Amino acid sequence: MFTIDQIRSYTDRFGVPSYVDDDGDLHLNFAADNDFPHNVDVVVLIDNDRLSYIAFPSDYHPDNLEYKVNRANMRRNFPTAVMSKGELRMEYSFYISEDVSEEYIYDTCVRRILGSIWNAFVEFDRDDIEEE
Amino acid sequence: MTIDKKLIRDYFDELRISTRLDDDGDMVVVQAADEDFPHDVIIFVMVNNNRLSYAAMASGYQPQGDLYQLANHHNCVRNLPVAVVRDGNIRMECSFLLDEEVSKEYIVENCIKMVLGSIWHAFVNLEKE
Numbered sequence: 001m002f003t004i005d006q007i008r009s010y011t012d013r014f015g016v017p018s019y020v021d022d023d024g025d026l027h028l029n030f031a032a033d034n035d036f037p038h039n040v041d042v043v044v045l046i047d048n049d050r051l052s053y054i055a056f057p058s059d060y061h062p063d064n065l066e067y068k069v070n071r072a073n074m075r076r077n078f079p080t081a082v083m084s085k086g087e088l089r090m091e092y093s094f095y096i097s098e099d100v101s102e103e104y105i106y107d108t109c110v111r112r113i114l115g116s117i118w119n120a121f122v123e124f125d126r127d128d129i130e131e132e
Numbered sequence: 133m134t135i136d137k138k139l140i141r142d143y144f145d146e147l148r149i150s151t152r153l154d155d156d157g158d159m160v161v162v163q164a165a166d167e168d169f170p171h172d173v174i175i176f177v178m179v180n181n182n183r184l185s186y187a188a189m190a191s192g193y194q195p196q197g198d199l200y201q202l203a204n205h206h207n208c209v210r211n212l213p214v215a216v217v218r219d220g221n222i223r224m225e226c227s228f229l230l231d232e233e234v235s236k237e238y239i240v241e242n243c244i245k246m247v248l249g250s251i252w253h254a255f256v257n258l259e260k261e
Contacts, residue, residue: 050211066200073207073216077185077227080214082207093211098241101233108229 002051002096002105007044010110028114032058036122042114051109052093053079055117062088062125072124074131079117081124088124090117133233137179143240144177149248151177161248169256175248184243185227186213188251195222195259206258213251215258222258224251 004026011018017029026044039058044051062068065083072081079092094109123129141159144151151159159177171193178185195202199222203215213224228243 052211066204069204069207070200070217073203073214073225074218077183077225077229080207083204084208091207091211095211095242095246096238098238099235100238104230104232104234107232112229 002046004044004046006105007046007051007110010106011114014111014114016114030118036118038121040118040121042117049097050093050095051105053091053113053117055079055090055121057088057121060088060121068124071131072120075123075129076116076120078113079120081120090120092117133182133230135179135182135184135230135239140177140179140184140239140244143236143244147240147245149244163248163252169252171255173252173255175251182231183227183229184239186225186247186251188213188224188255189221190255193222193255197259202258206254210250210254212247213254215254224254226251 004020004024008018008020008026011026011028019027021027028042028044030040030042032039038060040055041058042053042055044053046052065086065088069081069083069088079090082089082091092113096109137157137159141151144159144161149161151161154160154176161175161177163173163175165172169190171190173188173190175186175188178187199217199220203217203222206215213226216223216225226247230239230243
């Protein structure tokens, strides 16, 4: 259905630096900016019909993490915020075993999810965001 | 592509999954309690602006332990649905943005059947995994 090369060709359009690791997983490197002052490494994995994203922020340790993870999930449809071994991650996956258009993969499964992941980090510690 | 409530309800009908409409016009599916999980699971199915969303609750279900820990653990081990603590209860939630072209089979298999099964198993296994 899709390949890492295909996904990488889409992210190349955005100019996102990336590399493919020894396992064949794609790493996207999002640089810190004024909105979120931490680098974010987004790992893209493809396993059978599942396209998955796991995003790791660098050196970001919000307090009250368990509460804020749930708060983030109340606010957003995606990605899913999780606390793993005391650290924050943003995750999301698409299971696509049937036909979908290339536009769906590009727009919904790549472009929008990457934007949502970044925005989820930007908003994570803010108290003024409304719930979904 | 656009999806609407009628289209989605037609798909539910084809699957022989009974739905009723609530006061807001959203569909409601009830998964009956059984030996695996002795609480009815009530699933609200909403279609708005090409987004197909699910929000599920288990009637009368009060899990033991810290709800935030349970929800987070679930979210660490399962892709969907997402467990969210709202108003002191655990909800299972999931949504799909379907404003680009996808096949009917994708909606039926991946956005309806798989989700309904996953919601049920999520409640069954919430305190077990």
